[in-house]
Amino acid sequence: MTPTLAAFLDQHGFARDRLSTTGADGRFTPLMRACKEGRLDIVDELLTLGADLTVLNADGCNALWLACYRGSHAIIQRLIDAGVAIDNQNGNGATALMYVSSNSKPDLVKLLLENGANPALRNFDDFSALDLAASVDCLRLLRKAA
Numbered sequence: 078m079t080p081t082l083a084a085f086l087d088q089h090g091f092a093r094d095r096l097s098t099t100g101a102d103g104r105f106t107p108l109m110r111a112c113k114e115g116r117l118d119i120v121d122e123l124l125t126l127g128a129d130l131t132v133l134n135a136d137g138c139n140a141l142w143l144a145c146y147r148g149s150h151a152i153i154q155r156l157i158d159a160g161v162a163i164d165n166q167n168g169n170g171a172t173a174l175m176y177v178s179s180n181s182k183p184d185l186v187k188l189l190l191e192n193g194a195n196p197a198l199r200n201f202d203d204f205s206a207l208d209l210a211a212s213v214d215c216l217r218l219l220r221k222a223a
Contacts, residue, residue: 099132108120112144174198
């Protein structure tokens with residue numbers, strides 16, 4: 078473990094020997110926190126050390142969701158390349174594709190679609206990413222993928 082990772086873990090109150098465990102509030106694992114902060118260096122090291130990509134937070138979101146929140150293409154691609162579940166549905170049935178579509182992030186819609194995200198999935202309210210599109214650009218990308 079590098080000193081940079083050790084400092085990151087200490088700063089956020091994570092145990093150094095539990096790299097895949099959420100903190101006391103259940104919101105983030107170290108990997109999720111690094112994704113949310115846009116820390117590719119930390120993401121890379123955590124993945125190298127075997128951080129578990131299948132861990133979900135209290136909302137049922139995986140690290141990909143937090144990476145999409147931040148918007149880092151490099152981190153999103155790194156997670157996908159490492160095997161993250163691109164179509165994970167959280168506690169509301171929403172996927173990362175639905176999230177980026179509903180938040181008008183067409184560059185991320187495109188990235189997820191290019192990497193095989195399923196635009197036909199529906200959340201628990203029976204909406205797809207297309208139904209949730211918050212911009213014309215997202216709508217166009219999703220219509221083209223349908």
